[in-house]
Structure formats: C-alpha cells, structure tokens
Amino acid sequence: DAKTTQPNSMESNEEEPVHLPCNHSTISGTDYIHWYRQLPSQGPEYVIHGLTSNVNNRMASLAIAEDRKSSTLILHRATLRDAAVYYCILAVYNQGGKLIFGQGTELSVKP
C-alpha cells in the first residue's frame, strides 16, 4: 500500500494561510490524493481530492507537484474551527473504499 508522510504537528495564526505538506514518493498512476480532517470525537470530514491537476473548492486548495510525489493542502484563511488532525491519503482507484490512514498532521490555530 502506498504511504504518505506528513509532519506530526503544525501551528498557524488565525486568518493567515496554512500550507500543509504531504510526501507520497511511491505514488502510482491510479492513486488519487485525498485529504480529510478530523475534529475530536467526530468522524473524518472530506476536504478535497485530486489526481494530477491542482484543485480548488470552498474549503481549501490542493496543489499537486508535477511529478505527483508531493502535494500541499492550502487553507487560505485559517479559523479556530480549522484546528483538527489533517490526513493525506492515497486512494487507489481499483481498491474501492480502502483508505490507509497515517498519523496525520495536528493543526493548531492561535487567535
């Protein structure tokens, strides 16, 4: 199973942009890059996903390196509600619902 590497923790200031990095050097052509976040006592929440091109949605942007071996989740203006554990996951197209979660990055946001 393809693995991802993320920093254990990051800090941000409220209303500033946050860039959460993820390395996935063993990514293969059919692996989609997914990001989820989890608040305490809640299930993970979908943030964004992509294959090759950069993606934007109302929550965040996903910047994917040209060689696809790394990606960055961008929160444009961090709020206190963005404090969570962020998981970067490679989802294999032909393996259905199997997501391999790592330890994720715990993001704290300071007012």
Added chain:
Amino acid sequence: KAGVTQTPRYLIKTRGQQVTLSCSPISGHRSVSWYQQTPGQGLQFLFEYFSETQRNKGNFPGRFSGRQFSNSRSEMNVSTLELGDSALYLCASSPGTGALYGYTFGSGTRLTVV
C-alpha cells in the same frame, strides 16, 4: 441532504457478547466502508460493500463481519467481543468508486467492552 447516519452512538457490551452496528449511507450512495479507530492503532480499514457485495477487506479476524442490504444500508457485526475491540467504529459512504468521488463519514459508534 441527510448525512451518513450511524446507530447507536454509544454502546457498552460485556466480553464474549456480540454486537451489531448500523450505518445508513447518503441517499444514492452505493458504497459503504467501515473503519475502526483506536488511540493506539489509529484509523484502520475493516471492509467495504458495494451493491450488497463485499469488495474489499482489511486485516481483521473473522469475528468482524458485515453485510449490505438492497437499500445500501449496512451492518457490521462483531462476535465474541474482546476488551481490545473497544473503539470508535466509523462508516463512510460514496456514490461509487470512492477514490474518484471522495467519502462521507458518519459520526461513529463508540463501543466499550467491559
């Protein structure tokens, strides 16, 4: 639009008993996956069902089983409960191939085995 609904939210069982957890996916979603989350092991994939067929399975003992009904609702069963089965059990649904569409998770069922 209703989200993924898991019932019950909390459950306390005794060692040796069995338990059944329920998951109702988002309307129109045909894929349901189950995960176990513990402080020590994190989030681990249990299995996935698509159109009533198990499509994928994680590395859990046979005491963990599941099924999916024709309306896409899913149940998972754990027999002969052990203390180590205490965990948050999460289900996630997707319209089809989750890698392509993304997954929506429920809030989970907190199972405590005593």
